[in-house]
Amino acid sequence: MAEPDKLVAEIEALGNRIDAARQAVARRFIGQDQVVDLALSALLCGGHGLLVGLPGMGKTLLVDTLGRVMGLQTGRVQFTPDLMPADILGSEVLETAADGTRAFRFIQGPVFCQLLMADEINRASPRTQSALLQAMQEREVTVAGQHRPLPRPFHVLATQNPIEQEGTYPLPEAQLDRFLVQIDVAWPDRATERDILIATTGIEETESPQVFTAEELTDAQRILRRMPVGERVVEMILDLVRACRPGQPESAQGVNDSVSWGPGPRAAQALMLMVRARALLRGRLAPVPEDVAAMARPVLIHRMALSFAARARGEDLGALIDEIAQSATRAEAA
Template sequence: MTFTTEDYTNISKRLEEVRAEIGHFIVGQKEAVEFSIYCVLADGHALLEGLPGLGKTMLIRTISEVLDLSFSRIQFTPDLMPSDITGTSMIERLENGKQQFTFQKGPIFSQMVLADEINRATPKTQSALLEAMGEKTVTVLGETKQMDKPFFVLATQNPIEMEGTYPLPEAQMDRFLCKILVSYPSKEELMEITKRTTGGESIQLNKIMNATEIVHAQQMVKEVLIADDMLEYAVDLVAATHPEAAVIPEITQYVQYGSGPRGLQSLIKLAKARALVAGRYHVSIADIKSVAKPVLRHRLLLNYEGEAEGKTADELIDVVMQTIKQGQNV
């Protein structure tokens, strides 16, 4: 399918309307809003990390309403079972007296799924999301069922230092297109939040887009062009996160392992989504740099020395971007 310049301009305007409508309800959190939209456009999943009470759940609910998508929430707890997510087969008694198994769908069968406090469940239960996130299917009792389109998992988690949390398995972390850090609001934002939530006025959200338009926009993202030199720059960034490459001393010293191929794919997908939001049909180096931290921060595992010295993935990604220049082979 071929799209025109006018098509990209029009979809950019529509997406600006989406952001504006979300902004009527969500105060601040500009980066969280933007990258959540990028993930939707790139047909991926997002992980939002922040302290309790910062509006992560409210943000995801708001996005689903503005995009007019079916929504379900899964509250992850230590006693949550995999069947509580995917569904289970129930015995149904027929009119003729016979019995048959009927599949009762779980909350995963929605277009937008909120996995709330995902790191409070056990790894076994967390892994129940893996197939749905990666293959967009769920297999129960040997029968494979397709998810609706579009399908997104937007998960929230509390910082791992908090009591009663379980680290996400590496395989599941890699399924998330990006990891978004939700920051504490500023003084001005706190004042505005308090005014809105303690006053008598209630805000009604408008539905700006629908599932059909989103699937169309996802196809437009795939058609966004990326020049070979831009792609090579992205490859060099990802390659430089590997300690065995011995390209950057800090990476060799503090990183146990870096990003894999899925990280590179995610980098390109989000860069294309950012270009689409800006109304462009080609990726710029600014697009790649802008999405690098959210894409790579959960794909860099620090070693013991890095943890002991208080290094962060974001700091090391900054070093990578300062070191790797466009046109420089790694």
């Protein structure tokens, strides 16, 4: 089989597997199809996700279900103000053997897993939050001068309460940029909430079958990166990201007046991966401009910030990104 034909067959087969994984997740995490698609896309891209939503929205359930369906070893950390970096990374302890000799032994922290749930990450101090920076970027941690690789694949799905600010520490821009995508978990509609109510208050709990293994997910990530991207889509990604940066010749209308800082090159890389994942979830062999517009908000919203004046005027960053994305779509179609 020729290489292009082989790649087409691999993408189609992966699309079927991902569709089965999506249905498996939906058996426990009812409704919220957009949330499930974004979370699966983040795993397919080999990245990390920031789940933003009020308590009781099922964020923990989503992460637990994804771990089961994707066959990943999971870990969980409940972030609190008194949490220390060693509570996440692990530490060395001095042990005395039976013959009286002493030696240090490293005890791994919960970060040594394949899918880490960082619950309420903004409740930890900046010192503790920064303990995840190296893990999220380099997939390794440094303890006592020793570099210790993390299991592969390695993903972080962190949760954050969007309204409670007391006793929290906002994530720094450097850490926000390491999240591939922000996933907003909103209230379910009435029909979905009715289904949740009936499905979760009975005697038996619905289980989701395992669809992938960790090794198969790693293979899927390689296939996704081989998916071809047309020149039109590449140029649209560049136009969109560069239009969101204030003080640049390509800045979109309103960006200079409303945005204090914009996305860097890592945002363009994230958008390139996420449009491939969306195309795969939609059963296509390559992304189209519609995928770029759809992924703009979740990829860019945590990589930008409104100015103080824009916040005082009541402007909405998500709406601004959507407007810029639609303008880029119209310009591409013209």
